[in-house]
Amino acid sequence: MERKLLLLGLLRQRGMHGYRLHEFIERNLSLYTDLKKPTAYYLLEQMVRDGWLTAEVEQEGQRPPRRVYHLTPAGEEAFQRLLREALATDRPMTFPGDIALGFLDELPKEEAIQLLEMRKQALKERLENLLRVPPHPGSLQWLFEHQSHHLRSELEWLEKLILHLKEENP
Amino acid sequence: MERKLLLLGLLRQRGMHGYRLHEFIERNLSLYTDLKKPTAYYLLEQMVRDGWLTAEVEQEGQRPPRRVYHLTPAGEEAFQRLLREALATDRPMTFPGDIALGFLDELPKEEAIQLLEMRKQALKERLENLLRVPPHPGSLQWLFEHQSHHLRSELEWLEKLILHLKEENP
DNA sequence: TTTTCCATGTAACTCGTTACATGATTTC
DNA sequence: GAAATCATGTAACGAGTTACATGGAAAA
Structure with a gap:
């Protein structure tokens, strides 16, 4: 449903055809959602069938005809x-990478630390990349704020975990 | 793959049949993963086909026969x-509930705040429930630690967001 | 002139879920 | 005697992805 909300929200601001919509999402929102092209087209047609959208065909010169929603x-x-x-719903989140934490003690501690350091490094780079993104207009900035808050929090947690492993008695 | 890791990790500690495995996961790990029964059976058979597991049939009295892996x-x-x-992989996470944040400014501020307060309340209850869980043995405790760290961090962020909206000039 | 862009889609597949089927056995 | 437990599965479906098809126009 979130994907439909996204498409509706963007189309509400101004009518667009599928290609533009997908392009916009890829360019500006790829950090916060991943909506593949066929999925977008599929959802749009579904919403037309459900009476949420109208689609008019429009053609400019000899370019391919567009379905503007x-x-x-x-x-x-x-x-x-x-x-x-x-907005009102709190969704329980399950972290796919976490299950491995339950088997941490199956590895020699040195190796566990080393693997977690690799994860930390990748996370750090992801955060740095995010912070390089120019600010978004309006409420879109909240997506960025939440994402970066989360990444910082994850980094903090990982560092605490690694430190704890290092300081544990052998 | 995380699901297979989970099943392998549990079976490594001791052989079990599907029913017990699923029961254990439901009872002890439902907060960190959701693995439905048919999915468990399916993955187990897949791993037998792939030569990762053996399955011997075992029967106790007149009870239904078990496939012990x-x-x-x-x-x-x-x-x-x-x-x-x-352990070494950092997975980019996308929060499904977040897209709505991008359209926050489409709502009257009062209502936005009210909706976010509802979300906050639900989140708070989820955190309180989590904190009531008795401690897990060994490394499993890390799953709990990560989950609760994340929930606290989310709560903090939501509170900051709500506060910001309240203090904004109208 | 070959590649990239524009624009829309289909087909096949993967992963996982829901709902159901089966049948004995212990518990209420 | 009814209901829950034990134990294994199947069938149908749903959401989403990948890979592919098409064909003209612009750019390299």
Whole structure:
């Protein structure tokens, strides 16, 4: 549903065709969501079938025809509903990389530390890359803020874990 | 792959049949992973086909027969490989609930704050529930530590966001 | 002139879930 | 006698991905 919220929110600001939409998301929001091209086209057509969007074909010169999407009143309603729902909902998150932590004691401590240092290094680079991104307009900046808060917090946690392993009695 | 790592890691400690395995995961690890029953059975059979596990049928009295799984040398190798890989890998995470933050400014500020307060309340309860869990043995405790670190960090962030919205000039 | 861009899609597949089937056995 | 437990699975479905198809136009 979050993906539909995203598409609706962007189309609400101005009508677009699928290609532009996907391009915009790739360029500006790839850090916060990953919406593949076929998925985007599929969801758009689904929302047309559900009466949330209209699609008019438009052609410029000899370029390929475009299907330009706009919100219907039902689409606007859906957007309002999905937005409120998403904001008010706390979603339990499960970290896929975490299961391995449960078997940390199966490795020699030296090696465990070394592997975690590799993870830390990659995480650090990801954070640095994120901080290089120019600021987003308006509320989009909150996505950035949340992401960077999370990365900093993860880094902090990893450092604490590594330190703890190092200081443990052998 | 994380699911297979989990199954391998548990079976390595002692052989088990699918039902017990799933039961154990449900009881002790449901906060950190969700592995449905049919998925467990499916993955186990897949690993038998791949030569990672052996399965011997065992029957106690008139109870239903059990397929008891044990690691083969190839299974042990796979476990070692998957464990190292998972520990060293930093996985970019995307928060599904976040997209809505990008449209925060589409709502009256009062309502936005109110919705986020609801999210905060749910998050708080989730944290409190987690803290009520008795400690896990050995490395499993790290799963708990990471989860609770993350929840505290999320709560902190949400509080900062709400505060910022409240203090913004109208 | 070959590559990249524009623009839309389909087909096949993977991973995982839900709902259901089976049948004995212990518990209420 | 009814319900929950033990134990294994299948079938159908859903969301999303990858790889591919098409074909003209612009750019290198």
